[in-house]
Amino acid sequence: MEKTEVINFFETVLGKERVVTNEEVLQEFATDITGLRMVQKHFGWKSENLASCILKIHTKEEAVTVMKFINENKIVSIPRTGGSGVCLGLETPSHSVVIDLSEMNEIIEINEENFTITAQAGVPLQVLEETLNKKGYTSGHFPQSLPLAQMGGLVATRSIGQFSTLYGGIEDLLVGLEGVLPTGELVFIKNNPRKSTGPDLRHIWLGSEGAFGVITEVTVKIFKLPEERVMQAFAIEEFQTGLDIIQEIVQAGWKPAVTRLHDKTEAKESYGPFIKEDEGVLLFISEGPQGFASLEGNAVKNVCLKHKARELGSKPLELWLAHRNDICDHLDMYAKQGAVADTCEISAMWSDIGKIYNEVISRVAKEVPYLVAVTGHSSHSYVQGTNIYFMFGAMCAPSVEAAEKTYNQIFGIIMETTLKYNGSIAHHHGVGRYRSKWMKEELGSSYEMLKKLKSAFDPNGIMNQGVLIPVE
Amino acid sequence: MKIISCIKQVYDLDIVLENDWVVDETTNKINIDYANLIMNPYDETALELMLRITDSSKDIKTEVITIGNKKSEAILRKALAIGVDDATRIEIDHELINNPFNIAKLLHHKIKDDKEVKLVLCGRQSDIFNHGQTGQILAEKLGWSCFTNVFNITYKDSYFNVSRTTSSGIEHIKTNNPLVVTVTQSPNMFLRMATLMNTMKAKQKPINFISKELSEISEDTNEKFYNLEKLTVEKSKKNCIYLNENKNKSINLQLSDLINNSLNKGVK
Numbered sequence: 001m002e003k004t005e006v007i008n009f010f011e012t013v014l015g016k017e018r019v020v021t022n023e024e025v026l027q028e029f030a031t032d033i034t035g036l037r038m039v040q041k042h043f044g045w046k047s048e049n050l051a052s053c054i055l056k057i058h059t060k061e062e063a064v065t066v067m068k069f070i071n072e073n074k075i076v077s078i079p080r081t082g083g084s085g086v087c088l089g090l091e092t093p094s095h096s097v098v099i100d101l102s103e104m105n106e107i108i109e110i111n112e113e114n115f116t117i118t119a120q121a122g123v124p125l126q127v128l129e130e131t132l133n134k135k136g137y138t139s140g141h142f143p144q145s146l147p148l149a150q151m152g153g154l155v156a157t158r159s160i161g162q163f164s165t166l167y168g169g170i171e172d173l174l175v176g177l178e179g180v181l182p183t184g185e186l187v188f189i190k191n192n193p194r195k196s197t198g199p200d201l202r203h204i205w206l207g208s209e210g211a212f213g214v215i216t217e218v219t220v221k222i223f224k225l226p227e228e229r230v231m232q233a234f235a236i237e238e239f240q241t242g243l244d245i246i247q248e249i250v251q252a253g254w255k256p257a258v259t260r261l262h263d264k265t266e267a268k269e270s271y272g273p274f275i276k277e278d279e280g281v282l283l284f285i286s287e288g289p290q291g292f293a294s295l296e297g298n299a300v301k302n303v304c305l306k307h308k309a310r311e312l313g314s315k316p317l318e319l320w321l322a323h324r325n326d327i328c329d330h331l332d333m334y335a336k337q338g339a340v341a342d343t344c345e346i347s348a349m350w351s352d353i354g355k356i357y358n359e360v361i362s363r364v365a366k367e368v369p370y371l372v373a374v375t376g377h378s379s380h381s382y383v384q385g386t387n388i389y390f391m392f393g394a395m396c397a398p399s400v401e402a403a404e405k406t407y408n409q410i411f412g413i414i415m416e417t418t419l420k421y422n423g424s425i426a427h428h429h430g431v432g433r434y435r436s437k438w439m440k441e442e443l444g445s446s447y448e449m450l451k452k453l454k455s456a457f458d459p460n461g462i463m464n465q466g467v468l469i470p471v472e
Numbered sequence: 473m474k475i476i477s478c479i480k481q482v483y484d485l486d487i488v489l490e491n492d493w494v495v496d497e498t499t500n501k502i503n504i505d506y507a508n509l510i511m512n513p514y515d516e517t518a519l520e521l522m523l524r525i526t527d528s529s530k531d532i533k534t535e536v537i538t539i540g541n542k543k544s545e546a547i548l549r550k551a552l553a554i555g556v557d558d559a560t561r562i563e564i565d566h567e568l569i570n571n572p573f574n575i576a577k578l579l580h581h582k583i584k585d586d587k588e589v590k591l592v593l594c595g596r597q598s599d600i601f602n603h604g605q606t607g608q609i610l611a612e613k614l615g616w617s618c619f620t621n622v623f624n625i626t627y628k629d630s631y632f633n634v635s636r637t638t639s640s641g642i643e644h645i646k647t648n649n650p651l652v653v654t655v656t657q658s659p660n661m662f663l664r665m666a667t668l669m670n671t672m673k674a675k676q677k678p679i680n681f682i683s684k685e686l687s688e689i690s691e692d693t694n695e696k697f698y699n700l701e702k703l704t705v706e707k708s709k710k711n712c713i714y715l716n717e718n719k720n721k722s723i724n725l726q727l728s729d730l731i732n733n734s735l736n737k738g739v740k
Contacts, residue, residue, distance in 0.1 A: 273508060319487060338664070338665075365668060395664075395667055
């Protein structure tokens, strides 16, 4: 079908003003905020693959009509909400269509009996949280993308928040959902606290990254704002000691909402005046009903002191709370300095996570010629293991190709090392197009299940083609 | 030829929490000791400009100077790691350098006899006292030209080409040397990053050290230090007003009225 015919159809359904064809806007929507593209843009990168148009969807009925049309005409389409992806998951193949749900932004219901909130896909998380706070509730979900992210995208990327050790990831928060399948059927998963009715269908959508359809509405849990909060920081000499402390705390059954371990490089950068040379930093926030936070706080403190951690008081936490999302204000600062900089988060069992951290830090420092820094922190912990959030920066020759080569080298080391120790290549940023090349190794024999799911839900292979499963 | 960039270590004020801007009346200070020490952002831009000059003229030698205690060597090492040839630290009692005159005097003492020096770059002001005078006083003492608010400077055929902002626009000046420039920040100018390898190497490089008493270099015994009598913190009041288009007044006009009313009331 000709591009003009396609656009004419969408204009008939949505109105002319909600079918965007402006080239500048298409260029802006051609990618996400992946660190690689940030620096490449600084070196002159522009996408050669622009979408035909961006569709501003306002209702589920419009989403159904649009999905039916694109399926019948086999048009590749990219669902999108806040645009805060960091794995090239929002890159637009040529002649694709962006299904933008960011204007579906109504909060439908706050249910104070069942402790849920139902919101359309385009509701910004920040708005949702502020609305809840006014009523004495919280979503318990605070990803670093909080100022940008919207509800549909958070579910589609299996997001997690900085207070996850208590509240869980989005998979623990999602109660019900409404979405449109690639073939145009509107489907609804009703709200229930738990059920035993076959596979949990919510998990088809959680982490689907637009490959199985578009999410139009979500219902998530809400919590009472905590009555009490205890914040405490500790200095430790070895990163592994910090991991051991966290392991002991969570395996004892405590769940400090914020449980973070920063290595010596990050600790010096953010908490330099509090620590001695080469010390790392542990940060804990315990919160909940009156009495609970103090109880948990004491238990956390006892474990830390047992491991000879040094108390730093609560000030580092005050600083962390105030500045934890600053990066969103100056995302392209490193790019302007000509540095390839990004983050990469992986997870592994307690038996392996320390090995991955040590090997990545050591290999990147040895093998990347113009490395500026490579650091790591653990920020989401579980009874069985934890994550490491690597941050890296390296200089390169000022060209699009050199930036990609450096980026690939560092990312490659992290992915390779993680897989070597049976870790997972993505803890919460998702797969996108960038990490899809490692998915076969990540999933092993279960990769077949993912391929079958994709072909069952999206027989024409049009939904966000290239994410999760690379285009062959 | 040699170029010198004067750099200063300051607290990272972006880190300081709003509620901590409280003056301790016994010490007349604000406790911001928990903030990291960084290079003054204006000095970072000046340093980057210096390095850009040497990127295209390899035979120019570069040096950074700071006045401060041992801790301030961190910024000198950072400068060495990104390609500066030499670094000098002038140590003096911190209380004696809380004014631009004494700072300029120390810098003048270091620079005046070095005939190789043709350009000195200073940040327009430091983040901590905001006097914004050191560069000008230094130029006065050296008897050199001085250009303020410089955002770009290049070197070609023995001349410096200076770009600076003024209240009426931008000036591009071709100038002879020696000269002093005070550098302002520009949105897309960032200090280059040091690679890990160069950071490690810079830790081993020597730093020149000068320890001076002001009296040793002062020619005028009547000079007095500034004394900080009182420090106050003005809390800014933030307010959010939603403007809606209405038949009687456009949003532009409503905004204009709001700004004018605020100015009349002395609101900043």
